[in-house]
Amino acid sequence: MWARALPENVLVIDLDRKHGKNGVAEFERLQGCAVEQYLAPKVQTGTAGIHVYTDQMGQDYKNTRDVIAPGIDTRAEGGYVIIPSGDGLYHWLTSPDTALPAASAWAAPALRQATDHGPRAEARAFQGQSAFGNAILAKACAAIAAAAAGEQEDTLSLKSLIVGHFVGGGVLDKEPAIAALVAAGFQMKNFDTKNPWTPAGVEKKVKKCVERGMKDPRDGSELTRASLEDFYAYMPQHSYIYIPTREHWPASSIDGKFRKVGKVKASKWLDQNRAVNQMTWAPGEEMLIHNRVMTEGGWIEKEGIIFNLYRPAIVEPGDATRAGRWLEHVHRLFGEDAEHIVKWFAQRVQHPEVKINHALVLGSEKQGIGKDVMLEPVKRTIGPWNFGEVNPQQVLGRFNGFFKRVILRINEARDLGDTSRYQFYDHMKTYIASPPDVLRVDEKNTKEYSILNCVGIIITTNYKTTGIYLPAEDRRHYVAWSNLAPGDFSEGYWNSFCQWYEVEGFNHVAAYLREYDISAFDPKAPPPKTRAFWDIVDANRAPEDAELADALDALGNPEATTIRHVINHSPPAFAQWLQEKRNRREIPHRFEKCGYVQIRSPDRQDGLWRVCGVRQMIYVLSTLSCKDQIIAAKKLIQDEEGPDDLGL
Incomplete structure (x- = not known):
C-alpha cells in the first residue's frame, strides 16, 4: 500500500x-x-x-x-x-x-x-x-x-x-x-x-x-514498544492504561518514558487529551464506550468515556468442514455429552456478551486423557487472554480479577472438606448464573470497579465422589464424565494431534465454533441432569441425611421443629453427632436436604427464638411462605410453653 x-x-x-x-x-x-x-x-x-x-x-x-x-x-x-x-x-x-x-x-x-x-x-x-x-x-x-x-x-x-x-x-x-x-x-x-x-x-x-x-x-x-498513543489516563486512580496489555502505569513511569509534548509533561498531556472516567470489562462493546456509565445495577446514560478492558480475539478462521478431528476427540472423551459441550463452547465464541447460566463440569477418574487438549482450540478462538485458570482456593479468596474472562476454568476441584464444599458451591452461585448482571471486581492495588457478569465457568475434576458438592435441586451445572484412561490412546496420538493443531487445526476449529448453529440452544435454560450429575448428588448424600429424615418422620414431619426435638427422637449415635460442636455448621445443610430451613426471629437481634427458656434456632418447612413459617415457629413455642408465652 x-x-x-x-x-x-x-x-x-x-x-x-x-x-x-x-x-x-x-x-x-x-x-x-x-x-x-x-x-x-x-x-x-x-x-x-x-x-x-x-x-x-x-x-x-x-x-x-x-x-x-x-x-x-x-x-x-x-x-x-x-x-x-x-x-x-x-x-x-x-x-x-x-x-x-x-x-x-x-x-x-x-x-x-x-x-x-x-x-x-x-x-x-x-x-x-x-x-x-x-x-x-x-x-x-x-x-x-x-x-x-x-x-x-x-x-x-x-x-x-x-x-x-x-x-x-x-x-x-x-x-x-x-x-x-x-x-x-x-x-x-x-x-x-x-x-x-x-x-x-x-x-x-x-x-x-x-x-x-x-x-x-x-x-x-x-x-x-510503547508510545503515548498506547495509553489512556484513568482519572479515578490517576494511572495510565497501557492499551495492548490493559496494565496500569503510574505518572512517574509515563514521564520517565516519554518526553514532554511541547512544554507539557507526557502524563499531563494524557490527562488533558486522552482521559477516561471509568473502566469496565464488557464483551461486545467497543474499547471506548461513550456516554454511558457502568454502575452496580448496570448501564446508565451519562456523559463521559469508559475504557473497556475486554479485548476481542484475533484469529483467522479456517475451514469449518475440516474440524472433524477435534470433534472426534470430543466425542471420544464424552460420548453423548459431546453435543452439549460443543454447543456450550460455540455460545462462548459467538456471544461472549451473553451470560450462559450454567457451568460445565468436565471430569474423569484418570488424568492424561486429553481434556486440556480438547480445550486448547477453544482458548485460541476466544483469545488466550480471555481464558483464565484458577484453583478453588483462589476462587474463595478476596481478589477476583480472574472473573474478567469469557471462560474461567477452575482446575482440579477435589475434596475440600464438607464445610468448604458447601462454601464453594454457595460462593459460585453468583458467578455461574445471572442475576447479578454486574460484578464488583477487587484487584490488588486497584480500586474496585464494576464489570458485566459474562464469565462462563468450566470446572475440571478427577474426583467424582469427593469432588464438588451438588444438591439434587441444582440447576447451574452440566456434568460430563469420561471413563477413558491414558492407555486407551495409541502411541503417537498426542504428537500427531498437536501437530495438526499447529498446522491447521486451530483455525478449522475456530471456524467451526463460529459457524455452528446454536439457534436452538438457550443459554439461560437449566441444563439437563446427566447420569454423572446424579452420581455426584448421590455421593453427597451422607448417612446423617437419612438418619435426620428418619427422625423427622418420627416427629410426623412437623411444620416447625428444633434440634432438641430431633435429638429426642434419634438413635443414640445420631443424637451424639447432632450435639458435637464440630458438626454445627453442617446441620443447616442437612436440614435443607430434608426440606427444612432456618427461620429467624423478627423480634430479636440475634435471630434466635426463646423456647422453654433456651435460645435456639427453629427449623420450618421450606415450602411454607415466610408468613406461614413465622406462624409455625410461634405455634411451636405456644405448644411448648403455653398460650401466654410465645418466646418473644
Missing part, C-alpha cells in the same frame, strides 16, 4: 469503526441503504473501516473529523488516503474503476466556508522509502489537517515528532516528509482569527518537531 494526496475533484468519505464510533452505521442511517449497496469505489481499511470515493461535483469540500457524524471523516484536496497495493491491510471492496457518484447532500457540513480559507499551500503527493513509512505519514497528515479547535498545536507537534522518529530511522526522507506535514498544516482551519496560523509558523514548528524526533530514531520495530 502507499499514500497519496487526493485530486481536487475527489471527496473520500472515511467511515471509522474504532474508539467507540461506528461510521458505517452512521453512513447507512444518512444514506438510507447498506454501504455494500452504495455503488462507488470503496476500500477496506486496516482497522475495519471503509473509504468511499465520491465526486465533489464542482463543490469545495474540506478535511473534517466527526463533523458530519461520529465516525464519519472527510478527505478532500490536501488530504491523504492509503491506496491498496496487495499487502492485505487495505484492499478494494469494489473496482477502483467504478464511476464516482456525486457527493451526497448530507455531506454539506464538510463544505469549505469563507472562514476556512487561511494560508494554504499546494497539496503534494508523496511516496517515501517504504509503504510503511507512507502509511505513517498519511495518518499524521490526516490528523493534522482535521485537528479540532484547541487541539491543533498539540496535534501538529505530536504528529510531526512521530514522523521525525521514522525520518531518523531511515523509513522516510526528511524533506518530502516535512513538505507533506507543512502542507497538511496549511489545511488546518483558523479558529483564532486574531492569531491565525501563518505559513512561517507552521513550517517552523514542523521542522523543529521533526528534527527533535530524529534524535530518537525508529524503524518500525519500535511499534512493539
Whole structure:
C-alpha cells in the first residue's frame, strides 16, 4: 500500500469503526441503504473501516473529523488516503474503476466556508522509502489537517515528532516528509482569527518537531514498544492504561518514558487529551464506550468515556468442514455429552456478551486423557487472554480479577472438606448464573470497579465422589464424565494431534465454533441432569441425611421443629453427632436436604427464638411462605410453653 494526496475533484468519505464510533452505521442511517449497496469505489481499511470515493461535483469540500457524524471523516484536496497495493491491510471492496457518484447532500457540513480559507499551500503527493513509512505519514497528515479547535498545536507537534522518529530511522526522507506535514498544516482551519496560523509558523514548528524526533530514531520495530498513543489516563486512580496489555502505569513511569509534548509533561498531556472516567470489562462493546456509565445495577446514560478492558480475539478462521478431528476427540472423551459441550463452547465464541447460566463440569477418574487438549482450540478462538485458570482456593479468596474472562476454568476441584464444599458451591452461585448482571471486581492495588457478569465457568475434576458438592435441586451445572484412561490412546496420538493443531487445526476449529448453529440452544435454560450429575448428588448424600429424615418422620414431619426435638427422637449415635460442636455448621445443610430451613426471629437481634427458656434456632418447612413459617415457629413455642408465652 502507499499514500497519496487526493485530486481536487475527489471527496473520500472515511467511515471509522474504532474508539467507540461506528461510521458505517452512521453512513447507512444518512444514506438510507447498506454501504455494500452504495455503488462507488470503496476500500477496506486496516482497522475495519471503509473509504468511499465520491465526486465533489464542482463543490469545495474540506478535511473534517466527526463533523458530519461520529465516525464519519472527510478527505478532500490536501488530504491523504492509503491506496491498496496487495499487502492485505487495505484492499478494494469494489473496482477502483467504478464511476464516482456525486457527493451526497448530507455531506454539506464538510463544505469549505469563507472562514476556512487561511494560508494554504499546494497539496503534494508523496511516496517515501517504504509503504510503511507512507502509511505513517498519511495518518499524521490526516490528523493534522482535521485537528479540532484547541487541539491543533498539540496535534501538529505530536504528529510531526512521530514522523521525525521514522525520518531518523531511515523509513522516510526528511524533506518530502516535512513538505507533506507543512502542507497538511496549511489545511488546518483558523479558529483564532486574531492569531491565525501563518505559513512561517507552521513550517517552523514542523521542522523543529521533526528534527527533535530524529534524535530518537525508529524503524518500525519500535511499534512493539510503547508510545503515548498506547495509553489512556484513568482519572479515578490517576494511572495510565497501557492499551495492548490493559496494565496500569503510574505518572512517574509515563514521564520517565516519554518526553514532554511541547512544554507539557507526557502524563499531563494524557490527562488533558486522552482521559477516561471509568473502566469496565464488557464483551461486545467497543474499547471506548461513550456516554454511558457502568454502575452496580448496570448501564446508565451519562456523559463521559469508559475504557473497556475486554479485548476481542484475533484469529483467522479456517475451514469449518475440516474440524472433524477435534470433534472426534470430543466425542471420544464424552460420548453423548459431546453435543452439549460443543454447543456450550460455540455460545462462548459467538456471544461472549451473553451470560450462559450454567457451568460445565468436565471430569474423569484418570488424568492424561486429553481434556486440556480438547480445550486448547477453544482458548485460541476466544483469545488466550480471555481464558483464565484458577484453583478453588483462589476462587474463595478476596481478589477476583480472574472473573474478567469469557471462560474461567477452575482446575482440579477435589475434596475440600464438607464445610468448604458447601462454601464453594454457595460462593459460585453468583458467578455461574445471572442475576447479578454486574460484578464488583477487587484487584490488588486497584480500586474496585464494576464489570458485566459474562464469565462462563468450566470446572475440571478427577474426583467424582469427593469432588464438588451438588444438591439434587441444582440447576447451574452440566456434568460430563469420561471413563477413558491414558492407555486407551495409541502411541503417537498426542504428537500427531498437536501437530495438526499447529498446522491447521486451530483455525478449522475456530471456524467451526463460529459457524455452528446454536439457534436452538438457550443459554439461560437449566441444563439437563446427566447420569454423572446424579452420581455426584448421590455421593453427597451422607448417612446423617437419612438418619435426620428418619427422625423427622418420627416427629410426623412437623411444620416447625428444633434440634432438641430431633435429638429426642434419634438413635443414640445420631443424637451424639447432632450435639458435637464440630458438626454445627453442617446441620443447616442437612436440614435443607430434608426440606427444612432456618427461620429467624423478627423480634430479636440475634435471630434466635426463646423456647422453654433456651435460645435456639427453629427449623420450618421450606415450602411454607415466610408468613406461614413465622406462624409455625410461634405455634411451636405456644405448644411448648403455653398460650401466654410465645418466646418473644
